[in-house]
Amino acid sequence: xxxxxTSLASGPVADVLQLAGGKRIGWLALLSGLxxxxxxxxxxxxxxLLASMAGGAPEILGPxxxxxxxxxxxxxxxxxxxxxVTLRAIADYWRSLAAHDLSVAIVDGLRSRMTAALLAAEWxxxxxxxxxxxxxxxITTIDRVGDALDAGFSIxxxxxxxxxxSLAAFLISPPVSLAAAALGGLVLLAYSRLRKRxxxxxxxxxxxxxxxxxxxxxxxxxxxxxxxxxxxLDTQSGITGSFAGLRTTQRDYLRLTGRxxxxxxxLAAAALGxxxWLSAIYWxxxxxxxxPLVALFARGVGQFTFLQDNxxxxxxxxxxxxxxxxxxxxxxxxxxxxxxxxxxxxxLTNAIELASVTVxxxxxxxxxxQIDLRLPAMSCTALTGPSGxxxxxxxxxxxxxxxxDSGQVLIDEMPLDGPLRNNWRRSVAYVQxxxxxxxxxxxxxxRWADKNASEAMIRDALDRASAGFAFDLPGGIxxxxxxxxxxxxxxxxxxxxxxxxxxxxxxxxxxDEATSALDTASDEAVASALTGLKGSLTILIISHRGALAAxxxxxxQLAGGKxxxxxx
Numbered sequence: 001x002x003x004x005x006t007s008l009a010s011g012p013v014a015d016v017l018q019l020a021g022g023k024r025i026g027w028l029a030l031l032s033g034l035x036x037x038x039x040x041x042x043x044x045x046x047x048x049l050l051a052s053m054a055g056g057a058p059e060i061l062g063p064x065x066x067x068x069x070x071x072x073x074x075x076x077x078x079x080x081x082x083x084x085v086t087l088r089a090i091a092d093y094w095r096s097l098a099a100h101d102l103s104v105a106i107v108d109g110l111r112s113r114m115t116a117a118l119l120a121a122e123w124x125x126x127x128x129x130x131x132x133x134x135x136x137x138x139i140t141t142i143d144r145v146g147d148a149l150d151a152g153f154s155i156x157x158x159x160x161x162x163x164x165x166s167l168a169a170f171l172i173s174p175p176v177s178l179a180a181a182a183l184g185g186l187v188l189l190a191y192s193r194l195r196k197r198x199x200x201x202x203x204x205x206x207x208x209x210x211x212x213x214x215x216x217x218x219x220x221x222x223x224x225x226x227x228x229x230x231x232x233l234d235t236q237s238g239i240t241g242s243f244a245g246l247r248t249t250q251r252d253y254l255r256l257t258g259r260x261x262x263x264x265x266x267l268a269a270a271a272l273g274x275x276x277w278l279s280a281i282y283w284x285x286x287x288x289x290x291x292p293l294v295a296l297f298a299r300g301v302g303q304f305t306f307l308q309d310n311x312x313x314x315x316x317x318x319x320x321x322x323x324x325x326x327x328x329x330x331x332x333x334x335x336x337x338x339x340x341x342x343x344x345x346x347x348l349t350n351a352i353e354l355a356s357v358t359v360x361x362x363x364x365x366x367x368x369x370q371i372d373l374r375l376p377a378m379s380c381t382a383l384t385g386p387s388g389x390x391x392x393x394x395x396x397x398x399x400x401x402x403x404x405d406s407g408q409v410l411i412d413e414m415p416l417d418g419p420l421r422n423n424w425r426r427s428v429a430y431v432q433x434x435x436x437x438x439x440x441x442x443x444x445x446x447r448w449a450d451k452n453a454s455e456a457m458i459r460d461a462l463d464r465a466s467a468g469f470a471f472d473l474p475g476g477i478x479x480x481x482x483x484x485x486x487x488x489x490x491x492x493x494x495x496x497x498x499x500x501x502x503x504x505x506x507x508x509x510x511x512d513e514a515t516s517a518l519d520t521a522s523d524e525a526v527a528s529a530l531t532g533l534k535g536s537l538t539i540l541i542i543s544h545r546g547a548l549a550a551x552x553x554x555x556x557q558l559a560g561g562k563x564x565x566x567x568x
Contacts, residue, residue: 024102028153031095036160038088099153107146110324114138117331123401124361125334132214137327140209141320144202148317151310158307165300173293176279180297183271184304187264191308194260195315201253202316206323208246215242257312264308268301337418345423346411348507348538351376352398357407359393367393369561371407380530380539382552389558391542395510398540399428429501433513435493437485442470442477442496445485449500457503465499466529467492495526502533509533512542527551 118126118134162184169177219226219235226235276294352375359368367390375381375398383391396402397409400421409416416424437445446458453461458477462470469492473479485493501509511530530539531551541552557564 024098024105028095028098028102029156031091031098032157032160035088035091035095035157036164038084038091095157099150103146103149103153106149107142110145110328111138111142113328114142114324114331117328117335120335121331122334122336122403123396124403125331128361129331130210130214132217133210134327135217136206136210136213137324140213141206141323144206144317144320145324148314148321151313151317154310155307155314158303158310161303162300162307165296165303169293169296169300173279176275176293179278180271180275180300183275184300187267187271187304188308188311191260191264191312194256195312197256198253198312198316199319201249201256202319204249205246205253205316206319208242208249212239212242212246215239253316257309260312261305261309264305268304272297272301336422345427346414346416346420348377348411348427350412352508352538353410353413354394354397354404355408355410357397357404357409359390359397359402359404361393366561368397368404371561371563373556373563375538375540377538378535380534380541380551380553382541382543382555383558384543384555385558390561391558392512394558395430395512395540395542398508399430399510400424426504427507429504429506429509431494431497431501431509431511435485435490435497437481437488437493437496439481439483441475441480442473445481445496446500446503449504453503458499461499461503462496464502464529464533465495466525467495467499470496470499491521491523491525495529498526498529506537508538508540510540510542 114137166177166181169180215238219239226232272294275297279293354371354373357368357371358366360366371394373394383394385391393402397404400409400416403409403417403421409421411420411424414420438448440448442462443455443458446461447453450457455477459471462468462477470477470479481487481496485496488496498511511526527550530541533539534551534553539552
C-alpha cells in the first residue's frame with residue numbers, strides 16, 4: 001500500500017499554507033494589495049483633480065503639498081487617474097483567477113486527503129464508520145469549505161481595501177479618518193454575537209446533510225423492501241422531513257444575514273452622516289477635501305458591509321472545515337502501516353495458520369476466542385456455523401484484512417503483519433454474498449482487478465469461473481452491464497465476480513456465502529467451477545449448505561467464537 005499523506009498541520013491557517021502552497025498565496029496577496037492600492041489612491045487623486053480645476057489646493061494640505069498639486073496640469077491628473085482605473089481592472093481580473101485557483105487547490109487537496117485517509121485506514125476502523133457521513137463529508141461538506149474559503153478571500157480583499165482607503169483618508173484628514181475607524185470597529189464588535197449564531201447554524205446545516213445522506217442511502221438500498229411493505233409514502237415523508245429541517249436551518253441563516261445587513265447598512269449610513277456633519281460643522285473641512293472624503297467613506301461603507309457579510313459567511317461555513325480536518329485526523333490515526341511497492345509478498349507453499357487468535361470488536365464481546373486453525377496449501381476447506389459466529393471475521397484474518405487482538409496469523413510460519421500483511425492481500429481474492437460489479441463491460445470489470453489483462457486472460461478467467469455465457473451477451477465481453485451489473489441475473493453476476501477474482505491468480509480464494517442467495521442451478525455452476533480449481537490454489541468456502549459446501553475436502557465448524565470438531 002502506498003504511504004498515506006502526512007497529517008494535517010496544526011490549524012486552519014497552516015492547512016491553507018500546506019495545501020495551497022506559498023506561491024499561490026503570495027500571488028493572491030500581491031494582487032489583493034495592488035487592487036487595494038489602486039482603489040485607495042484612485043480616490044485620493046480626486047483631491048488634486050479638484051484642486052487643479054479650482055485653481056489651487058486648500059491650505060489644510062500644507063504649503064508644500066499645495067505647491068506640488070498646483071504644479072501639475074489637469075490633463076496629467078486625468079491621465080494618471082485613467083491609468084489607475086485601468087490598472088485596478090487588470091489587477092481585479094487576475095485576482096479573481098488567483099482566488100479561484102487557490103480555493104480549488106485547497107478544496108481538492110482536502111478531498112484528496114480525505115479519500116486517501118479512508119483508503120489507507122485499517123479495515124476494522126473503516127467498517128465501523130458511518131459511510132453516509134463520509135459521503136456527506138466528501139461531497140457536500142467539502143463544497144461548503146470552498147464557500148468558506150471564498151468568504152475568507154473576500155474578507156482579506158475587503159480588509160486590504162479598507163486599510164488603503166483609511167490611509168488615503170488619513171492623508172487627506174487625520175481627525176475624520178480616525179473617527180471613522182473608531183466607529184467601524186465598534187460596529188464590527190457589536191456584530192460578534194451574530195457571527196457566533198451564524199456558526200451554530202452552520203454546524204446544524206452539517207448535521208442536516210448527514211441525516212439526509214443517511215436517509216437517502218437507506219431508502220435507495222431498501223427499495224424492494226419499501227415497495228413490498230407499501231411504505232412508499234412513509235419513506236417519502238421521512239426524506240421530505242429531513243430536507244424540510246435543513247431548509248428551515250438555511251432559511252434561519254438567510255433571515256439572520258438579511259436582518260444583519262439591513263441594520264448594518266442603517267448604522268453605516270448614520271455613521272457616514274455623522275462624520276460629514278462633524279467635518280462640515282465642527283472641524284471646518286473645506287469642500288475640496290470634503291468631496292473626496294465623502295467618496296472615500298461611501299466606498300468604505302460598501303467595503304465595510306462586504307466585510308461583515310463575508311465574515312458572517314465564513315463563520316457559517318467554517319464548521320465544514322473543522323469537520324473535514326477532524327475526519328482526516330481521526331482516519332489517519334488508524335492508518336495501516338505502509339509498505340513499498342517493490343516488497344515481494346509471501347508465497348504459500350505449506351500452510352496458513354491461526355495461532356491462539358482472539359478478536360474482540362467491542363469491550364466484553366469476543367468474536368473469536370483463542371482460535372487455532374491450519375489450512376494446508378492447495379486444500380479446499382468449508383467453514384460453517386450459525387450467523388454471528390465470526391466466520392467473516394476469521395476470513396478477514398486469513399486474508400490479512402484485519403489483525404488479531406492477540407495471537408498470530410502465519411504464512412508458512414511467517415507472522416502476517418506489517419508490510420507482509422499488505423502484500424499478502426494482493427495474493428488473496430474475495431467473493432462475497434452480494435456480488436459487486438462496476439459500471440462498464442464484462443472486460444472492464446475483469447481489468448479492474450488486473451489492468452494489464454489481455455483478452456486471452458479474460459477468456460481463460462471466464463472459462464474457469466463457468467461464466468461462458470458472457471461470450472453470448474450482445475457485444476460479448478464488451479457488453480455494457482449498466483450500474484452494478486443489473487442487466488445480469490444474480491448467478492451471472494456472481495460468476496463474473498468469481499472470474500474477476502481468478503484473473504489475478506490468487507494463492508487464497510475466499511467465498512463468503514457466495515451462493516447463498518442463488519438458485520440451485522447457479523449454485524451448481526459455481527461449485528462446478530471450483531471443483532476444477534481444486535489443487536491449484538487454497539480455497540476457503542463459507543457456506544451453510546448447497547453444492548458449494550459439498551465439494552470441500554473438510555469442514556470446520558465455528559460456534560461461540562470457538563472451533564468445533566472437524567468433519568472430514
